Amino acid sequence: MLERCVARGQDEFAAEIWGRQPLLSRAAQLPRDFSDLLGPAMVDEIIAERGVRTPFVRMAREGTLVDRACFTRAAGFGAQIPDQIDPDGVLTQFAAGATIVLQGLHRFWPPIIDFARAMTSDVGHPAQTNAYITPPANRGFDPHYDVHDVFVLQVSGTKRWRVHEPVHHHPLADQPWTDHREAISARAKDEPVIDAVLEPGDCLYLPRGWVHSAEAQGETSIHLTVGVAPFTGHDVVRAALEALASEEELRASLPLGVALTDPAQTQEHTREVLAAIARLATEKQEQLSVVAGAELARQYQDLTRPVAVRPLATLDAVAALDADTPLCWREGLIGAVRCDGPGNAARTGGPDTSSSDTSSSDNSSPDPVRLTLPTKTLTFPAICAPALRAALDGNPVTASALPGLDAADGLVLLRRLLREGVLVAL
Structure with a gap:
């Protein structure tokens, strides 16, 4: 998904732009706009019909957060949870100039779930996505910097962005902009590095630490912010x-x-x-x-999640599984195959990581083989080790073609891996 956001090849972006300097990419330089990810009607659906709760929604006006009591309430019989978004309250605050912030869209809005996962895979660091809906001629936050890199995707409307040199380069997560409030205020008075109006389909990349502020122009502005939390030295x-x-x-x-x-x-x-x-x-x-x-x-692993499993469909797939049904490793799931016996191999990885053997293999060992996952460890007979490694490599597998097992034993193994959420049906 990175190619949707930057007007540079991935290698060139990595070598010259990533973590070093901002990059403004205009819609004409990119493959397509971002209307498939979010739009005005989708924003209304999220607010009015999805039962979203705080903190998945915030509101801010002129640099200050709006008290959530102004736009949340219980939703009546059968939905008395008190911190649900109240569309009436959101309308009142938005009409008065407050920006709507939809947080964590990568956790609940399907188009962005897929987009954020692909971005995480492309950049190699955890990514998340928020949306900012700003009424005409208003701003949400004062000049500040973020402690993560951001890709600003303009969805609809227009917004003027002013970007200034950092006052604190490469800030860590515990080094917020408020530690440098006076320096940022002074820097914001200097000539900006970028002073541009983003139009639908434009993207602005900002490394962490770069001071910025934004203001909607003559119509409602909607933009997505893809935040990337880079690992550092x-x-x-x-x-x-x-x-x-x-x-x-x-x-x-x-x-x-x-x-x-x-x-x-x-x-x-x-x-x-x-x-x-x-x-x-x-x-x-x-x-x-x-x-x-x-x-x-x-x-x-703590900062990312694998592709979500669908419980009902998974159990249907278990029941329908036959010797030639192809399955593959669940995208984003990190696992390790470990044998307890001396001289046995340990292989770690998954489709999104590199795999490596840390010692020589001896599949004749009677000791069990363990499949270690972020939330659990599964134990199998040692004879299953080659089959587990084949699944871990990420290529499609079938019960009839698993190494070291006949079709009947292969079905037993694959049914368990499917039921445990390790493999998924293609």
Whole structure:
């Protein structure tokens, strides 16, 4: 989906633009507009007919959030939950100039669910999508920066964007723009790097940290913001330091009576610890890279979700499964095949990740094989290991063609994997 948003090839965008500078791509340079993802009628449907609750909707006026009590209420008999969106309240606030913010559309609006998943796959970092609906000649928020990269997709109407150089480059998630409020106010008075009106089908990419503000023009503006939370070198360092907690010398106490309130007196101890970290990082570089990589994979799993399964359709597929029915690994699901016996292989991955064998394989081992998933671990006889690895590789599999199993045993295995939400029907 990245090619829908940027007027550059993916390799060129990665090398020259990503994380470095903004990019304005006009509709004429892109394959198509974004009306298939959202539009005025879809916004009305979400607000009026979908029973959406806060915090999936916010409202803001002139840089300040509107009290949610102004646009939420219970929905009557059978739906007394009090924080549901009240269309009457939204209308009142919107007519008075408040911007509607639809948050987390990638979790509940089907066109954007598919779009955000494809964007996540293309950029390799977790992506999410919000929508901003701003009444004519109004703005939602003061000049600020985001702690994630954004792709602004103009859906309908027009909006003027002013973009300024960062006051704090590459901010982390715990370094919000409010920490630099005065510097941002001053920077917003400078000549902008970009001062442009986005029209339907245009896209503006902004790396995190770039100061920006936007104002609707003479009609209601709807734009989507695709937020990308990039993993950073800081994440790698933090994961490596956590791994170093196994080192006895780093767990030792600092000297008795050390004056921790006096930085000058702790500098010697600090230097000793940093020197130990540098030495251990060099000596154990390969081990730390493996452990840190596994931790980043775990964090990625926490921030993303695989394609949702459909429970009723899945059970129907289990009942109808035969030896030649093709199944494939569930998109976005990360798993690992591990054998408990000595000399057995461990393979991790899924269709969206690379797979690797960490040791040689011995499929004759009587020890069970485990399929480890983000939320559970499934155990199978060792003879299933080649079949599980074949499924994990991401190519379609059938019971009649699974390695190491006959068709009858293959059906037993695939029925379980289908029922457990590991495989899906094509």
